[in-house]
Amino acid sequence: MSTTETYLIDSIRLAMENVRERNTWPFGAVVVKDGQVLARAVNEVEATCDSSAHAEMQAVRAACRALGKPDLTGCTVYASGYPCPMCLSAMYLAGVRAVYYAYSNEDGAPYDLSAERGYVELARPLEQREMKLAYVPARDEGPDLYEAWRERQGR
């Protein structure tokens, strides 16, 4: 068995524990750097009352804590299911190098466990999205926010 498969099966076992022990979502994720496991996590949306607490997201956060910095450059994530766009973007922004997943959206669709919905929304033109997104260029009195930020950075 390849190393990739070994870590993916670990993510599946985490997900299975979530189903059997906590009766909740079947998702797990493992973060690895240089052959070392930095974090193992499960979907904790129900446990934490936090809609963002997907398995990959919790794994990213735990890996950041393990490294003591918000930067996962060079890390690989092994996820039981296809990441939703929130988690995919979180991993990308953190500098994750590669993501492997064991269950595709097609595998998940018959169980209503596909992450497709978020990608469909993002791919829609703005005027066709379910969630309105609108630019209202309000400005506070006084110095401009971004100018103040640049000034601080220059110090």
Added chain:
Amino acid sequence: MSTTETYLIDSIRLAMENVRERNTWPFGAVVVKDGQVLARAVNEVEATCDSSAHAEMQAVRAACRALGKPDLTGCTVYASGYPCPMCLSAMYLAGVRAVYYAYSNEDGAPYDLSAERGYVELARPLEQREMKLAYVPARDEGPDLYEAWRERQGR
């Protein structure tokens, strides 16, 4: 001044506090439901060593805590800057109805504060992405994960 502008200026003031008091990223966000402010948050990536702790994400998490459920149906988010795809997806998945932002990616670009990068990555074909994403259909021995989940749901 419209209510939208009032909340956006509140998000800008939060962001300005982050710059002036904590010398960090100029981003703030406010979550409102039925005219009531549920959460006010700032970018806490540096403070928490968590790459996912963007202002909108922290606001979503705090609003979930305030409501005691991982569901922000009917909420509106006011963000100082254009949301990155992680935050946009987090808000969408949580059921947020509308998002207003005060500084666009174009406003942010001269300061290197645009969220464009994450959208560019998502729009790339898989084989051209910076972050590898690969399907490896590993399976554990014993019952299938998603079948086990369905069985539990049926109880």
